[in-house]
Amino acid sequence: MAEPTYELFDKVVNLCKRRGFVFPSAEIYGGFRSTYDYGPVGVLLLRNVKDAWWRSMVQLRHDVVGLDASILSPPAVWEASGHLANFTDPLVDCKECKERFRLDKLDDPETCPNCGAKGSFTEARQFNLMFKTHAGPVEGKGAEVYLRPETAQGMFLNFKNILETSRKKPPFGIAQIGKSFRNEITPGNFVFRTREFEQMELEFFVPPAEADQWYEYWCKARYDWYVEHGMPEDKLRLRAHDADELSHYSSGTSDVEFLFPWGWDELEGIANRGDYDLTQHATHADTKLEYFDQGSGERYVPHVIEPAAGATRTAMAFLMAAYDEEIVNEEQRTVLRFHPRIAPYTVAVLPLSKKDELVGVSDEVLGLLQPHYMCDFDVTQAIGRRYRRQDEIGTPYCVTIDFDTLDDRAVTIRERDSMEQERVPIEALRDRLGERLGF
Amino acid sequence: MAEPTYELFDKVVNLCKRRGFVFPSAEIYGGFRSTYDYGPVGVLLLRNVKDAWWRSMVQLRHDVVGLDASILSPPAVWEASGHLANFTDPLVDCKECKERFRLDKLDDPETCPNCGAKGSFTEARQFNLMFKTHAGPVEGKGAEVYLRPETAQGMFLNFKNILETSRKKPPFGIAQIGKSFRNEITPGNFVFRTREFEQMELEFFVPPAEADQWYEYWCKARYDWYVEHGMPEDKLRLRAHDADELSHYSSGTSDVEFLFPWGWDELEGIANRGDYDLTQHATHADTKLEYFDQGSGERYVPHVIEPAAGATRTAMAFLMAAYDEEIVNEEQRTVLRFHPRIAPYTVAVLPLSKKDELVGVSDEVLGLLQPHYMCDFDVTQAIGRRYRRQDEIGTPYCVTIDFDTLDDRAVTIRERDSMEQERVPIEALRDRLGERLGF
Numbered sequence: 001m002a003e004p005t006y007e008l009f010d011k012v013v014n015l016c017k018r019r020g021f022v023f024p025s026a027e028i029y030g031g032f033r034s035t036y037d038y039g040p041v042g043v044l045l046l047r048n049v050k051d052a053w054w055r056s057m058v059q060l061r062h063d064v065v066g067l068d069a070s071i072l073s074p075p076a077v078w079e080a081s082g083h084l085a086n087f088t089d090p091l092v093d094c095k096e097c098k099e100r101f102r103l104d105k106l107d108d109p110e111t112c113p114n115c116g117a118k119g120s121f122t123e124a125r126q127f128n129l130m131f132k133t134h135a136g137p138v139e140g141k142g143a144e145v146y147l148r149p150e151t152a153q154g155m156f157l158n159f160k161n162i163l164e165t166s167r168k169k170p171p172f173g174i175a176q177i178g179k180s181f182r183n184e185i186t187p188g189n190f191v192f193r194t195r196e197f198e199q200m201e202l203e204f205f206v207p208p209a210e211a212d213q214w215y216e217y218w219c220k221a222r223y224d225w226y227v228e229h230g231m232p233e234d235k236l237r238l239r240a241h242d243a244d245e246l247s248h249y250s251s252g253t254s255d256v257e258f259l260f261p262w263g264w265d266e267l268e269g270i271a272n273r274g275d276y277d278l279t280q281h282a283t284h285a286d287t288k289l290e291y292f293d294q295g296s297g298e299r300y301v302p303h304v305i306e307p308a309a310g311a312t313r314t315a316m317a318f319l320m321a322a323y324d325e326e327i328v329n330e331e332q333r334t335v336l337r338f339h340p341r342i343a344p345y346t347v348a349v350l351p352l353s354k355k356d357e358l359v360g361v362s363d364e365v366l367g368l369l370q371p372h373y374m375c376d377f378d379v380t381q382a383i384g385r386r387y388r389r390q391d392e393i394g395t396p397y398c399v400t401i402d403f404d405t406l407d408d409r410a411v412t413i414r415e416r417d418s419m420e421q422e423r424v425p426i427e428a429l430r431d432r433l434g435e436r437l438g439f
Numbered sequence: 440m441a442e443p444t445y446e447l448f449d450k451v452v453n454l455c456k457r458r459g460f461v462f463p464s465a466e467i468y469g470g471f472r473s474t475y476d477y478g479p480v481g482v483l484l485l486r487n488v489k490d491a492w493w494r495s496m497v498q499l500r501h502d503v504v505g506l507d508a509s510i511l512s513p514p515a516v517w518e519a520s521g522h523l524a525n526f527t528d529p530l531v532d533c534k535e536c537k538e539r540f541r542l543d544k545l546d547d548p549e550t551c552p553n554c555g556a557k558g559s560f561t562e563a564r565q566f567n568l569m570f571k572t573h574a575g576p577v578e579g580k581g582a583e584v585y586l587r588p589e590t591a592q593g594m595f596l597n598f599k600n601i602l603e604t605s606r607k608k609p610p611f612g613i614a615q616i617g618k619s620f621r622n623e624i625t626p627g628n629f630v631f632r633t634r635e636f637e638q639m640e641l642e643f644f645v646p647p648a649e650a651d652q653w654y655e656y657w658c659k660a661r662y663d664w665y666v667e668h669g670m671p672e673d674k675l676r677l678r679a680h681d682a683d684e685l686s687h688y689s690s691g692t693s694d695v696e697f698l699f700p701w702g703w704d705e706l707e708g709i710a711n712r713g714d715y716d717l718t719q720h721a722t723h724a725d726t727k728l729e730y731f732d733q734g735s736g737e738r739y740v741p742h743v744i745e746p747a748a749g750a751t752r753t754a755m756a757f758l759m760a761a762y763d764e765e766i767v768n769e770e771q772r773t774v775l776r777f778h779p780r781i782a783p784y785t786v787a788v789l790p791l792s793k794k795d796e797l798v799g800v801s802d803e804v805l806g807l808l809q810p811h812y813m814c815d816f817d818v819t820q821a822i823g824r825r826y827r828r829q830d831e832i833g834t835p836y837c838v839t840i841d842f843d844t845l846d847d848r849a850v851t852i853r854e855r856d857s858m859e860q861e862r863v864p865i866e867a868l869r870d871r872l873g874e875r876l877g878f
Contacts, residue, residue: 044505074472167819
């Protein structure tokens, strides 16, 4: 990949808008508070990131099951988890200009960066980052409900239900993909930090004695996942937290970090959470959240290893990592070198002309490939310009149908990175693409 | 399917809890206001419903693109759409007992059904069904934000962005799957009407003169989709709205309805919405939302055909439709006769014994199938009980590995509905399952 400069970052953000990856939400009304919509290409990228995670974490394993828990959740959950008390940022108001700031982000905690007043701040108050709303027809204390700030609590709340119904036993995991919401005071860096975002979280429950080895296992497995899906190793690192960064209940946390223009920043955290979460909920809900091992006759509260990734920021990192520019025939070519499982479209079907003669055979080729691959179909403009567009959205293969196709029943496969072309009979097309893609 | 009685309904609800389809949210805290979590089997069912929809509506077509818009959205959007003014239920309070009711749902609008008081109701006030919260550190008018009550507005807001970046032109569609939220006064019927739910919506933009024919096309295509995925035709109908049911802007709406215990009820609505939505947003945002046809030189606001389906209630209807009981060997067998694309697991791999000898070959079979199919793996209990469990969660095929497998390198395929068994060499297993499943 190119160096992760702000210049590159701006190019990626620009490409996102221009090619339909990401649009600011409600843009025709002037946009809205750092929320974003994923357009036709972006939604495919995001789906592929999530599907690749689900495939690795659920489908290809027999020790992990899935979950899809509700976003709306009652205060009791966040009381037990500690979010009501501790999921806060310290805020101060300037008494002069009435602006509001995060105390821990101020360069100078005495001077207002807006109006320059000195010593004008109110005392800091703790601002809770959870979005609150009300369910039912009466707004009042009993009707309060929160949008979850993380998907993880859903797994702890359902631990007992899943243990009783799924026939799994420790070591086993519960995986979930879904939206979470945090009322960030300072969202920013495009889709990296937004108030609405998507997570991919696993809670892996293990016998206490095995916690350390599973923590090591998941640190390695999760780092490898990014590499296997095309992340360059020189822009990726696994960083163990220092002791003073750790939560009081965590005996170890490592972040998978990507090199952004603003430095190394987190894509995923893998935490050894001990029995903190299950114990908190067992106490608050006055229930037992433990496992009885019939073999050993032992009863214990499993320890939890939690690999928690951000889907939206991971999609953005894949975009940054894939972006490349090169000179071809004295013209600049922009190309997103996505891994084929991550690329929005796998194949683009491009009839050389939109004349009637090619319609039948184009439909045939499209019908042959669509059941297996996400296909783009683009029929106008010069073929060179269409190749460039597919390069810019990262499509690994273009299949071109020309007038010779009518005679020889063959088409041209054009590969994104090398731009090399190969003539293939229609009858062999699906197999040939399968060979090249590996799926 | 069995007759859709309340008795059947109760059995399905019971099965959902017992086998891990659906759990009440935050159940260890006593549950929460009719929100639900989808457990290990339910999340697979729901994913399959959504993936089948996405496959039919996006992947297998070249005239529809996808979108994933934000849930949080500013008041301007709902002002323009009419939701702020009109998305309301009429509420009354009883002055005697202080209970609150939906006026339009009262059997007797004079008498309180709670305390029996007559003429004790306050005047009705309009209660808006949108969940409201606040973004940013200041709670106030300017910080108000709503959870979307439908995904549809995202498509209208991005119409121009997508027209400019996707190279599609009418007739073309924008499809979206995602969560929506409505503060229903009377949620109920299990996951049929919940405050948090998931939608699958298409907005199909067409030249005005073609609106009627596309409306007919989508009514048929959507009805057929349910049938193709295993919905029995005697429990499914397409019902055109009467003139007095139509919104003022709609020239035609039809519902795909399923026969629930409480009668026919909506899974999906297909509406001919005219140019209402684009015109509303064009006016409120003071922008142009139209298409310029370079061929004819004509400029027009496309009309919209909207097939809008509920993912969660469709999953529930598939569950109801699939449920069956029969007597086998003088014992009752419960079986969910899901279409293979809808069934949570496609294949269950069942080693006859958990003895060490079978571990290697079991892992081999699992490794062979997991890349292609969602597989369950269950190693304990008598094989008959394990078959029954797979029947109850609707797994189309079980693959049994026994001690003969060590000699003949063959396994037994057992089919869910007929319970017939076939011995197949491991080397031929993947192809044989592919043949039987059709994918």
